[in-house]
Amino acid sequence: MKHRSSLLLALAALLVLAVVPVFVRGIFIQGIFISIFFYTGLTAAWNIPVFGGKLSLGQAGFFGLGAYTAAILYVDYGIVPWIGAFAAILVALLGALVLTPSLILLRGPFFTLASLAFAEVLRLVAIYWRGLTGGSTGISIPFEPGWQNLTFETNVPFYYISLMLAATSVGISYTIYRRAFGYHLRAAASDEEAAQALGINTSRSHVVAFLWSAGITGMLGAFYAFYLYTLEPNTFFSLALFSLQPALNGIIGGMGTVWGPVLGSAVMTPLAEFLRIYLGDVQEGLNFLIYGLVLILVVQTIPGGIVSVLSRLSRRLGFRSEEASAKRGNDK
Amino acid sequence: MSGLRIEDLAKSFGGVIAVDGVSFEVGEGEIVGLIGPNGAGKTTVFNLISGLFPPSRGRIYLADTDITSLPAHRRSLLGVGRTFQVVRTFTEMTVLENVMVPALARDHDLREAREASLEILERVGLHDQAFSSTHNLTLAQRKRLEVARALAAKPKVLLLDEVLAGLNPAEVSQALPLIPQIREDGVSVLVIEHLMTALMSVSERVLVLDQGELIASGTPDEVANDSKVIKAYLGDEAASA
Amino acid sequence: MIELIAQVIVAGILLGGVFALIASGLNIIFGVVRIINFAHGELVMLGMYATFFLHSIWGIDPYLSILAVAPALFLVGVIVQRLVIQPILDASAISKIFATVGLSLVLMNFALILFGGDFRSVRTSYSDSTIGIGPINVNIPRLIAFVVALVLFAGLYSLLRYTFIGKAFQAVAEDRSTAQLMGIRVERLYLLAFGLGAALAGVAGALLMPFATVYPTVGISYTLIAFVVVVLGGLGNMTGTLLGGLIIGLTDSFSATFLSPSLSTATYFVLFVVVLLVRPSGLFGKGKGTEEVGLR
Numbered sequence: 001m002k003h004r005s006s007l008l009l010a011l012a013a014l015l016v017l018a019v020v021p022v023f024v025r026g027i028f029i030q031g032i033f034i035s036i037f038f039y040t041g042l043t044a045a046w047n048i049p050v051f052g053g054k055l056s057l058g059q060a061g062f063f064g065l066g067a068y069t070a071a072i073l074y075v076d077y078g079i080v081p082w083i084g085a086f087a088a089i090l091v092a093l094l095g096a097l098v099l100t101p102s103l104i105l106l107r108g109p110f111f112t113l114a115s116l117a118f119a120e121v122l123r124l125v126a127i128y129w130r131g132l133t134g135g136s137t138g139i140s141i142p143f144e145p146g147w148q149n150l151t152f153e154t155n156v157p158f159y160y161i162s163l164m165l166a167a168t169s170v171g172i173s174y175t176i177y178r179r180a181f182g183y184h185l186r187a188a189a190s191d192e193e194a195a196q197a198l199g200i201n202t203s204r205s206h207v208v209a210f211l212w213s214a215g216i217t218g219m220l221g222a223f224y225a226f227y228l229y230t231l232e233p234n235t236f237f238s239l240a241l242f243s244l245q246p247a248l249n250g251i252i253g254g255m256g257t258v259w260g261p262v263l264g265s266a267v268m269t270p271l272a273e274f275l276r277i278y279l280g281d282v283q284e285g286l287n288f289l290i291y292g293l294v295l296i297l298v299v300q301t302i303p304g305g306i307v308s309v310l311s312r313l314s315r316r317l318g319f320r321s322e323e324a325s326a327k328r329g330n331d332k
Numbered sequence: 333m334s335g336l337r338i339e340d341l342a343k344s345f346g347g348v349i350a351v352d353g354v355s356f357e358v359g360e361g362e363i364v365g366l367i368g369p370n371g372a373g374k375t376t377v378f379n380l381i382s383g384l385f386p387p388s389r390g391r392i393y394l395a396d397t398d399i400t401s402l403p404a405h406r407r408s409l410l411g412v413g414r415t416f417q418v419v420r421t422f423t424e425m426t427v428l429e430n431v432m433v434p435a436l437a438r439d440h441d442l443r444e445a446r447e448a449s450l451e452i453l454e455r456v457g458l459h460d461q462a463f464s465s466t467h468n469l470t471l472a473q474r475k476r477l478e479v480a481r482a483l484a485a486k487p488k489v490l491l492l493d494e495v496l497a498g499l500n501p502a503e504v505s506q507a508l509p510l511i512p513q514i515r516e517d518g519v520s521v522l523v524i525e526h527l528m529t530a531l532m533s534v535s536e537r538v539l540v541l542d543q544g545e546l547i548a549s550g551t552p553d554e555v556a557n558d559s560k561v562i563k564a565y566l567g568d569e570a571a572s573a
Numbered sequence: 574m575i576e577l578i579a580q581v582i583v584a585g586i587l588l589g590g591v592f593a594l595i596a597s598g599l600n601i602i603f604g605v606v607r608i609i610n611f612a613h614g615e616l617v618m619l620g621m622y623a624t625f626f627l628h629s630i631w632g633i634d635p636y637l638s639i640l641a642v643a644p645a646l647f648l649v650g651v652i653v654q655r656l657v658i659q660p661i662l663d664a665s666a667i668s669k670i671f672a673t674v675g676l677s678l679v680l681m682n683f684a685l686i687l688f689g690g691d692f693r694s695v696r697t698s699y700s701d702s703t704i705g706i707g708p709i710n711v712n713i714p715r716l717i718a719f720v721v722a723l724v725l726f727a728g729l730y731s732l733l734r735y736t737f738i739g740k741a742f743q744a745v746a747e748d749r750s751t752a753q754l755m756g757i758r759v760e761r762l763y764l765l766a767f768g769l770g771a772a773l774a775g776v777a778g779a780l781l782m783p784f785a786t787v788y789p790t791v792g793i794s795y796t797l798i799a800f801v802v803v804v805l806g807g808l809g810n811m812t813g814t815l816l817g818g819l820i821i822g823l824t825d826s827f828s829a830t831f832l833s834p835s836l837s838t839a840t841y842f843v844l845f846v847v848v849l850l851v852r853p854s855g856l857f858g859k860g861k862g863t864e865e866v867g868l869r
Contacts, residue, residue, distance in 0.1 A: 055667045057674075102846065108666045109609035113800050117842040124839055180440040183425075187433045190422035197382055197416075198485050199408035199437035244678075251671055256424075285685035285789070288678050295675030299668045300660045 006259070010170075017163055021156050030155040036269045037162035038224060041169035043246040043253070043261035045216035048173050049209045050255050051182060052202075053189030055108075056210065057243045058099065058115030059217050061122045062092040064237035066218030067225035068126065071139050074149075074226075081150040085222040092218025095122070096211050103210055104203045116239065123237035138232035141225070150226040158227050165223060169216050174258045176212065185209055189256070217242075240288070245272065248291060251298055254307025263306045334396065335360045335520030336381070336412075336489045341390035342544075343376055350376040352544035353390070358489065358520045363511060365535030365552070366524045369565055372541040374524045375417055378491045381522075382414045383407045395488055409438065413487025415478040417494045417524075421466045427477055428453065428462040434485035449484055456480045456510060472503040479510060489520045496527050504530060532556065540564065579709050581826045587711070589822020590719040590726075591777050593815045595795055596802035597729055598773035604746045604809050605766035608658055611673035614796030615680035616771045620646055620778025621787035622688060628695045628782075635695055635782045636717065642779045643772045650771025651764045658767065659760070677792065685789040695782045714783035721780055725773065730811055742766060746809070794838065798825075801841045805848055820844075 017033075024030060046059050066088035073079040073087055095118075102114035126133045133139065145151050152158065176182050187195040188202040195202050221242075225231055235241065245268070246261075253264020275287040302309055336358040343351040351373045358364045366374050380387050383404035392400045399407050422430050428449055435445035453459045456476040461469060469477065475495055482490060492511070496504050504527065511534045515521055525531035532538070532552035540548040540555055542564040548555050555561055599613050610616075623642045627633040633641075653676065661672050703710040733739035744752040745762050753759050774795075778787075798821055806817030821841065828840040 050667065053665075053667065055670050098846070109611065109670050110800065110804060112670055113611075113797065114842075114845060117797060117838065117845065121839045121842050124836065128833075128836075178442075180436040180442065180445075183429065183433050183436045186425060186429075187422050190424045191420050193384065193404070194416065194420040194422070195433070196404040197384075197408055197414055198434040198481065199405050200433070201403075201405045244674075247671075255667065283686055284690070285682035289682035289686065292675040292678030292680075292682065295671050295678065296657055299664065299672045299675065303664060303668050 014163070014167060018160070021159050027155055030159055032270055032273060034155060034158055034162045034227070035273065036265055037159075037166040038220060038227075039246065039249060039269045040166040040262055040265040041162070041220050042217060042242065043249040043265045044166070044169040044173045044258075045213045045220070046246040047250050047255060047257075047261045048176060048213045048216075049206065050250065051173075051177060051189065052185035052206050052209050053192075054103065054206055054210065055112045055247070056099075056115040056213070057112055057239070057247060058119040059213075059246055060237050060239050060242035061115075061119035062095055062214040062217040063221035063224070063242040064119075064122055064126060064233070065095050066092045066221030067231055067236045068133055068139070068221075069218075070222035071141055071225045071231050072132065075139055075141060080148050081222065081226050082148070085219055088218045088222035089215045092214045092221070093211055095218075096214035100207050100210065103206055116243065119237060119239055119243055123233050123239075126233035126237055133233065134231075136233065138230060141229040141231075143229065150223070151229065161223060162227075165220060169220070170258070170262060172212060172216065173261070176209070177258050181205065181208070186256075244291070248295065250305075251295065251303075252305055254305030257305075257307045260305050260307045267306065334358065334393070335362065336522065337393040337396075338377075338381065339391045339393070341377065341380055341392065342388045343373075343380055343385070344388050349544055351380065351387075354541070354544070354546045355390075356539055356546060356549065358522055360488075360520055361515050361518050362537065363515050363521045363523065363535050365531045365538040366522055366541065367526075367528070367531060367538060367555075368541035371543075372564075373544040374541055375493060376544075377541070378414060378493055378522075378524065381407075381489075381491060382412055405437075408434070408485055408487075411486070411488030412491070413482040413485050413489065413519075414491035415475075415482050415493055415495055417497070419471070419474045419478055421474055421477050421481070423466050425466070426462070427458060427464055427466060427469070430466065430477055431480050431484045434481060438486070449480075452480045452484050455483075455513070457506075472499050472507065475499070476507065476510075479514075483514065487519055489522065490514060492521060492523045492525075494524055494526065496525055496530055508534060576708055577830075581830050582823065583706075583709050583711060584715065585823035585826030586819055587715040587719040587822070588825060589819035590722040591780055591818075592798050592802055592821050592825075593818025594722040594726055594777045594780075595774055596799045596806070596814045596818055597726060597811070598770035598777070599799045599803055600770075600809060600811070600814055601729070601742070601766050601773070602770035603803075605742050606654065606658060606662075606763045608669055608673065609800075610770070611670065611796060612653075612677035612680055612792070613770075613774055613799050614792030614794065615677050615684075616646060616649065616774035616792075617778040617781070617795040618684060618787060618789070618792040619649065619680065620775030621782050621785070621791070622684060622693070622778075623775070624779040624782040625693045625695055625787055628697075629693075634697065635779055636721075639721075639776050639779045642775045646775025647768040647772040649775075650768035653771070654764050654767035659763070662763075677796070681789050681792055688789065690789060692786045692788045694786045697783055700783050712784065718780035718783075722777065725776065726811075726815060729773070733811070738765070797838065797841060801845050804845060 020033065021030065042059065046056065049056055069088040069091040070081050070084035073084040074081055099115060099118055102111050106114065127136055141151070143151060145153050184195070184200045184205045187198070187200055188205055192202050221236065249264035249268045250261050252268055253262065254260025275290060279286040298305070334357045339355050341351055341354045354377060366377070368374055379385060381392055383402065387400065391398060394407070394410055394412060397410065399410060399412070422433065428446070431449035431452055432445045435448055439445065450459065450462060453462055456479055458473060458476055458480060461473060466474065466477065479495060496507060499507060508530055511521060511523065523531060523535060535552055538550065538552050538555040539546060540561050547560045547564060548558045595613070595617055599610060602608060602610050620642050623645060624635050624638045627638040627641060628635060657672055657676050661668055699713050702713040704713055704716065733742060741757050741762055744755070744757060745759055749759060802814060802817040802821050805820055806813030824840055824844055825837050828837050832840070
């Protein structure tokens with residue numbers, strides 16, 4: 001079947017990426033790859049509720065919840081991070097439940113704001129609840145290398161771990177998109193009332209999509225905690241890093257599509273790194289100013305992101321007719 | 333055994349009474365027309381039946397099951413289908429995907445949904461457009477898509493809201509035969525239509541609404557000659573003529 | 574203790590008036606243009622900075638500077654509407670959110686780059702003056718802010734109800750296409766609405782300066798406040814906005830006094846969530862157009 005070709009492409013890409021560390025030894029570049037993978041995972045997770053038309057900017061909250069859960073369980077209770085990751089997912093899901101009334105009762109901007117406030121409140125809680133989180137000083141994960149402690153001397157293990165995490169996240173979003181659930185979400189995004197009139201429980205669909213998103217994000221947070229091995233509220237609950245950046249990646253790549261997050265993260269992560277290093281020094285805030293402008297421009301000119309541009313291009317160049325591309329529409 | 337029965341249905345919005353104590357029944361496989369001047373409350377009745385908002389008063393029964401307090405999606409799953417006056421197709425999806433949605437709300441098998449949907453598109457004459465985007469459809473085609481989509485939900489009762497509005501005479505005569513076809517599956521059909529001749533030709537019974545109240549009910553002929561109906565549409569002078 | 578509580582209540586009410594003014598700007602923009610302006614707090618911030626600089630460079634009294642701040646922010650609003658909002662009026666809901674979020678980032682960091690991250694405040698001769706009303710000492714700038722805010726609020730209400738522009742606004746809010754058919758220049762009205770909303774926010778900023786502090790990211794708090802007030806009071810509902818503003822003012826006052834000033838965000842959010850659970854349409858019912866944007 002035709003849509004298998006994109007899966008094959010993805011598999012091929014995975015294989016290529018799996019071999020990269022053999023040739024690329026530089027720590028810095030390996031670090032960039034790891035960043036790209038974490039962000040691909042984050043963006044793909046953020047994108048799942050977007051299938052249903054819901055924009056959440058609260059991912060930083062789930063990320064931090066997951067990170068701190070895993071870290072605290074390890075540092076204070078000796079629980080191995082591989083188990084801690086499950087607890088992290090659970091805590092993130094509980095956090096998501098707090099937001100579900102907002103998700104169901106509000107649409108659009110008000111839910112987005114609620115999700116943003118949620119992340120902010122968690123950040124403040126992390127700062128003030130010193131007994132639990134170490135406050136602004138944060139938590140330091142002791143350096144005891146070993147697979148069971150998720151602590152390593154080189155970047156290479158985390159290269160593969162983060163690659164697997166990204167693949168999992170994208171894989172889940174792909175599966176959701178292609179199955180009946182994906183249709184429910186897309187119908188709800190297009191016209192919520194019409195979808196309900198056809199038998200779709202749109203509220204439940206949004207909640208389930210949101211829970212998947214939160215759970216995956218929490219899991220990513222848990223692993224990231226051990227990658228950075230120092231946790232601090234302003235980093236792990238950072239709106240800029242873990243709420244805005246994935247959203248930016250998503251919209252540039254093509255939100256509401258499966259491969260958009262992948263493309264967006266692949267393009268934006270190195271770019272963001274570049275902007276941060278070169279412009280962040282020149283002038284504080286310049287990189288965010290550029291982000292803001294990019295957001296506005298993308299929304300005005302290419303709201304469908306890179307994916308839509310590629311799609312239009314391939315049609316223009318005659319690679320496929322519009323009908324054929326509609327037939328393939330499912331594998332976006 | 334009735335397909336649809338409403339009892340003393342009423343709805344007010346703030347101080348405005350849109351529907352005031354309407355009761356009627358639509359039998360299985362019956363085609364009933366719902367007419368009335370603008371603002372009579374016809375679409376509101378449809379909205380109440382499909383569950384867009386709750387009634388201020390009254391009960392709604394689908395095949396003798398009380399659905400009054402059920403949410404819209406549950407009513408759809410039980411068999412209430414509808415089209416919208418202003419076409420509400422899913423613009424981000426292809427024609428085929430649009431029709432697959434209700435099928436997938438009931439059963440998660442994609443292949444079966446696809447096949448069933450292609451069949452329905454064939455029935456309404458949209459098979460060739462299956463993989464097109466909805467943007468490329470004419471209004472007449474989009475209206476058919478609405479109907480196809482509603483049919484894919486396997487309704488017991490189908491509410492057609494001005495399905496012929498905006499169509500030219502050729503398109504109307506092409507679309508009209510669809511309605512009796514639907515009835516053949518045992519579906520009760522309630523039709524709102526402003527095109528009188530079309531509606532009268534296809535309905536077995538006609539209900540007339542005016543200012544939220546049911547003022548007449550009967551065969552098309554009976555209703556056409558009812559002075560109350562004439563007065564509602566044309567005013568007092570015409571009625572006494 | 575009773576005196577302390579009375580003090581806190583009064584302070585809360587006074588602040589609430591200004592909050593209501595900010596939220597009313599958000600309401601106008603939403604009501605007419607159908608956009609929820611994520612950058613609304615940044616408009617307040619710009620008003621605050623303008624007031625600060627007029628005072629520190631030319632020694633202009635904050636209340637006098639309203640004469641300059643209002644038209645300046647009006648112009649900003651018009652420009653924003655034309656350049657940022659107009660091109661995406663028919664875009665998806667998510668796109669609209671992104672556009673104003675992007676705008677918020679731009680304005681915030683624009684301020685950071687131009688003005689630096691330092692906290693700025695305006696201190697006048699009367700900044701700390703109080704007037705005694707019974708056993709309570711009322712801070713004069715806060716009192717003035719409250720009175721002016723209320724006057725403007727009343728003015729806005731009259732504008733909406735009794736003038737042609739107000740009726741045009743309502744017409745567009747109710748039914749854009751029909752309004753267009755009746756000859757109302759909808760796009761001009763959008764410019765006007767956004768300009769007005771921005772001007773109100775800017776004036777609120779000017780009113781706040783004598784007792785508040787401005788820094789580039791202060792806008793986030795005011796955006797949150799405006800949103801919460803609007804949810805509480807019912808989108809599009811003027812009286813609701815006023816009452817909502819007062820409630821949030823009181824919340825702010827109580828949490829700042831009895832908990833901690835930095836936890837106000839948390840308290841608003843908790844209030845937000847609680848209201849949503851109990852009465853999603855706001856405490857005072859909806860205004861027009863709420864279904865489109867949410868708040869069932």
